[in-house]
Structures are given as structure tokens and as C-alpha cells.
Amino acid sequence: QKEVEQNSGPLSVPEGAIASLNCTYSDRGSQSFFWYRQYSGKSPELIMFIYSNGDKEDGRFTAQLNKASQYVSLLIRDSQPSDSATYLCAVPPWAGNTGKLIFGQGTTLQVKP
Amino acid sequence: GAVVSQHPSRVICKSGTSVKIECRSLDFQATTMFWYRQFPKKSLMLMATSNEGSKATYEQGVEKDKFLINHASLTLSTLTVTSAHPEDSSFYICSARVVVGQLNTEAFFGQGTRLTVV
Numbered sequence: 011q012k013e014v015e016q017n018s019g020p021l022s023v024p025e026g027a028i029a030s031l032n033c034t035y036s037d038r039g040s041q042s043f044f045w046y047r048q049y050s051g052k053s054p055e056l057i058m059f060i061y062s063n064g065d066k067e068d069g070r071f072t073a074q075l076n077k078a079s080q081y082v083s084l085l086i087r088d089s090q091p092s093d094s095a096t097y098l099c100a101v102p103p104w105a106g107n108t109g110k111l112i113f114g115q116g117t118t119l120q121v122k123p
Numbered sequence: 124g125a126v127v128s129q130h131p132s133r134v135i136c137k138s139g140t141s142v143k144i145e146c147r148s149l150d151f152q153a154t155t156m157f158w159y160r161q162f163p164k165k166s167l168m169l170m171a172t173s174n175e176g177s178k179a180t181y182e183q184g185v186e187k188d189k190f191l192i193n194h195a196s197l198t199l200s201t202l203t204v205t206s207a208h209p210e211d212s213s214f215y216i217c218s219a220r221v222v223v224g225q226l227n228t229e230a231f232f233g234q235g236t237r238l239t240v241v
Contacts, residue, residue: 051214051237052234053129053216053232053233053235054167055232056230098166098167100230109155110169111157111218113168113169114166115165115166116166
């Protein structure tokens with residue numbers, strides 16, 4: 011089993027819809043979870059992070075964490091064509107606070123006008 | 124947020140030559156930096172952890188003699204791809220760690236370097 015798993019997609023949604031991106035992780039000790047957006051040919055940029063079970067909202071983005079199920083998701087409301095990118099879930103392994111991040115393979119999102 | 128600058132953004136080199144990639148933290152001191160490699164349509168693969176003033180820690184399967192890492196100061200880490208071959212062609216990305224809490228850190232990424240070995 012991969013340490014961090016995502017559906018590679020592509021996930022296609024119409025403009026204005028809600029896009030739901032999912033991620034599962036294997037390390038039960040992981041404490042924090044990050045979502046990055048990566049446009050083609052560019053490096054990742056942080057969207058948001060979540061530490062606690064439940065929901066965390068930031069503008070059109072909502073991260074949801076369920077540690078019991080080892081599941082973290084990202085919802086994008088009112089999706090825009092500019093949201094079309096690859097979304098990477100990243101989890102630091104629980105082996106001390108090393109700053110390492112293990113990335114999932116990423117989900118490609120396509121928002122159609 | 125913190126700024127990490129990576130240079131060059133693109134490089135084309137001949138097979139057998141060496142290429143150096145620089146990663147600088149511009150507005151903070153980074154005791155730890157990370158080097159990733161990304162193949163087309165694939166995720167980021169951690170290559171090594173660069174620690175200021177000490178040897179880098181390489182991930183399993185990464186050749187340390189092939190990918191030389193130097194972290195001589197708190198603001199600069201370099202990755203040198205030695206005797207590059209076409210299979211080394213990839214997107215290389217560095218990141219620097221910023222502690223945001225007792226248990227958690229945040230990573231800021233450089234712009235990435237597209238290496239093409241011909």
C-alpha cells in the first residue's frame with residue numbers, strides 16, 4: 011500500500027460546481043495534512059493545511075479530516091476554470107518532526123466553462 | 124509567505140557533464156531543505172534532506188554520488204547532478220521547511236528546474 015494515495019483522475023466538473031478531491035494515508039501517527047496545487051510545469055503552491063478532525067474552511071476551499079478513517083479531502087466550491095490543475099495531498103510521516111513530506115500522486119482537476 | 128528561489132529554471136546539458144542547481148531561502152534561514160524529483164504526470168519523489176553544516180540524508184534508491192548535495196549556509200543548498208545522462212532528465216524541485224507549530228511544519232517550494240540531458 012502506498013503511503014499517500016489519491017485518485018489520479020482526471021476529475022472533470024462544470025464551472026460553478028463543487029469539486030471533491032480525496033486522499034488516504036497509511037501512517038496512523040501522522041498529525042498534519044497539506045493540500046498543494048500544481049499547475050503544469052510549475053512547482054506546487056500551498057492551498058491549506060489541517061491538523062484537527064473535522065472541517066477547515068478558507069474561502070472557496072474546505073479541507074476535511076477523519077483520522078480514524080485515515081482520510082483527508084479537499085472541497086472546492088464554485089469551481090472556476092482557473093482551478094484546473096493537479097492537486098497534491100502531502101503528509102509528513104510520524105518519525106519525529108523532520109519536515110519531510112510524502113506526496114500522493116495527485117488528482118488532475120478539469121473545470122469546464 | 125516565505126520565499127524560496129531556485130536557479131536555473133531550465134537547463135539543457137550534454138550527456139556526461141555535471142549540472143548544479145541552487146536553492147535559496149530569501150527571507151528566512153532554512154536549516155533544512157528538501158530536494159524532490161518529478162517525472163511527467165507523476166508525483167514528487169523525495170530524493171534527499173539537506174541539513175546545514177552536515178551531510179545530506181538520502182532516500183532509499185537515490186545515489187548519493189550521483190546527486191551531490193551541499194548545504195553550506197543557512198540560506199543556500201545546492202544539488203549537483205554529476206555525469207548526467209538522459210534518464211536524469213526531470214523536473215527537480217527544492218523546498219525549505221518553516222516550523223508553524225510544535226508538531227508541524229510547512230514547506231515552501233522553489234520554482235523548480237527543468238533538466239534536459241541530450
